[in-house]
Amino acid sequence: MTSPTLPGAPFVAYRHDALHLENLSLQALAKAHGTPLFVYSKAAMLSALAAYQRAFQGRQAKVHYAMKANSSLGVLQVFAQAGCGFDIVSGGELARVLAAGGQAKDVIFSGVGKRRAEMKTALQAGIACFNVESEAELDVLNEVALACGKVAPISIRVNPNVDPKTHPYISTGLKGNKFGVAHERTLQAYQHAASLPGLKVVGIDFHIGSQITTSEPYMDALDKMLDLVEQIEAAGIPIHHLDFGGGLGIDYNGDTPPAADALWTQLLARLDERGFGQRQLMIEPGRSLVGNAGVCLTEVQFIKPGEQKNFCIVDAAMNDLPRPAMYQAFHQIVPLHPRTGHPTVYDVVGPVCESGDWIGRDRALDVQAGDLLAVLSAGAYCMSMASNYNTRGRPAEVLVDGDAAHVIRQRESVQDQMRGEQLLS
Numbered sequence: 124m125t126s127p128t129l130p131g132a133p134f135v136a137y138r139h140d141a142l143h144l145e146n147l148s149l150q151a152l153a154k155a156h157g158t159p160l161f162v163y164s165k166a167a168m169l170s171a172l173a174a175y176q177r178a179f180q181g182r183q184a185k186v187h188y189a190m191k192a193n194s195s196l197g198v199l200q201v202f203a204q205a206g207c208g209f210d211i212v213s214g215g216e217l218a219r220v221l222a223a224g225g226q227a228k229d230v231i232f233s234g235v236g237k238r239r240a241e242m243k244t245a246l247q248a249g250i251a252c253f254n255v256e257s258e259a260e261l262d263v264l265n266e267v268a269l270a271c272g273k274v275a276p277i278s279i280r281v282n283p284n285v286d287p288k289t290h291p292y293i294s295t296g297l298k299g300n301k302f303g304v305a306h307e308r309t310l311q312a313y314q315h316a317a318s319l320p321g322l323k324v325v326g327i328d329f330h331i332g333s334q335i336t337t338s339e340p341y342m343d344a345l346d347k348m349l350d351l352v353e354q355i356e357a358a359g360i361p362i363h364h365l366d367f368g369g370g371l372g373i374d375y376n377g378d379t380p381p382a383a384d385a386l387w388t389q390l391l392a393r394l395d396e397r398g399f400g401q402r403q404l405m406i407e408p409g410r411s412l413v414g415n416a417g418v419c420l421t422e423v424q425f426i427k428p429g430e431q432k433n434f435c436i437v438d439a440a441m442n443d444l445p446r447p448a449m450y451q452a453f454h455q456i457v458p459l460h461p462r463t464g465h466p467t468v469y470d471v472v473g474p475v476c477e478s479g480d481w482i483g484r485d486r487a488l489d490v491q492a493g494d495l496l497a498v499l500s501a502g503a504y505c506m507s508m509a510s511n512y513n514t515r516g517r518p519a520e521v522l523v524d525g526d527a528a529h530v531i532r533q534r535e536s537v538q539d540q541m542r543g544e545q546l547l548s
């Protein structure tokens with residue numbers, strides 16, 4: 124069986140009827156490390172990154188990997204070694220960057236609710252930029268910077284009121300969202316920032332949403348950003364860098380987002396046209412770098428036929444793969460070794476005690492208890508959003524690099540989960 128259309132191809136592909144990631148049989152990895160198991164391809168990550176790098180050749184541009192998508196140390200290490208910076212949203216994420224060999228000077232710090240202690244740590248570490256999301260945050264950051272004798276480099280995240288046409292939970296650039304400073308207040312906010320001695324304006328920042336599958340929202344946002352930069356600079360405040368955030372979608376189920384290099388060729392042409400092509404550019408992609416570089420392997424526990432529904436009960440659940448339960452997200456589910464019989468339609472569900480604990484609905488599968496399945500497109504926002512609900516240890520993670528498989532995270536034990544808890548004295 125050949126399936127060139129699988130999300131993640133050519134890194135995820137059937138060879139001799141066995142699903143492989145790069146050169147390794149996923150069945151062998153599941154046997155060696157147990158299930159549920161996340162497996163990532165280093166080559167797939169680097170190939171996704173290369174698409175951005177191709178478009179940026181000859182430009183001053185830096186990719187800051189939005190590590191919330193997958194913040195495992197081994198994954199961060201791959202991107203740090205490839206020369207990426209990081210977009211972080213917490214002090215915890217900064218600590219992870221440093222632990223993975225990244226450098227604070229390559230870090231930008233986003234998020235609507237940064238705490239003073241996090242600001243202080245980031246200032247002392249010497250990060251590249253704070254993406255400030257409100258006028259109140261400007262004042263607090265100024266205070267914190269002055270108190271520790273630093274000047275905080277900032278950009279203001281602008282909410283451009285552009286519809287990215289994605290799931291409501293992951294669209295961020297609309298007026299009703301909590302993110303960024305309202306488009307109409309941007310100039311005032313920059314003037315305020317420029318008047319504060321603890322801040323230095325270095326850039327402007329947009330991020331309009333996630334899993335965006337057309338280029339129009341980016342083109343609309345770009346024009347809005349450039350209009351603003353012209354206004355702000357006319358008011359005497361230079362803007363050194365332009366940060367376009369992340370958001371580019373991936374193929375989960377026949378989705379056809381533009382390729383990163385095609386999108387950026389288009390955006391760069393517009394930047395050139397408007398005279399901004401030689402500015403320092405930054406982007407914050409997450410999902411498009413890792414989403415299709417990972418799969419989650421799971422074992423069928425029981426087949427449970429029913430009057431209205433047949434259930435295929437697997438050992439992965441909403442705590443490991445929260446996207447279907449949270450966003451009704453679709454992930455392809457495929458057998459590691461396809462059978463040749465007739466498929467039955469199943470809801471693929473986990474063991475967690477919630478009706479919302481499903482991984483896929485109405486899937487035609489030819490499976491038996493003990494079979495192994497792969498949930499595809501599981502590299503982004505799966506492990507990083509995993510929880511311990513139902514006292515389930517989070518899965519192990521393996522990073523494949525050609526013929527080698529590196530365990531980058533051990534399976535979480537019950538002891539790991541109870542660490543730090545105490546009985547009443």
Ligand code: LLP
Binds near residue numbers: 189370410
């Ligand atoms: N920059 C900022 C400021 C962000 O908030 C995000 C994502 C990114 C960059 C990266 O966006 P990406 O390139 O990954 O689309 N859990 C949801 C997605 C939440 C996205 C949050 N922000 C999901 O599983 O679909």
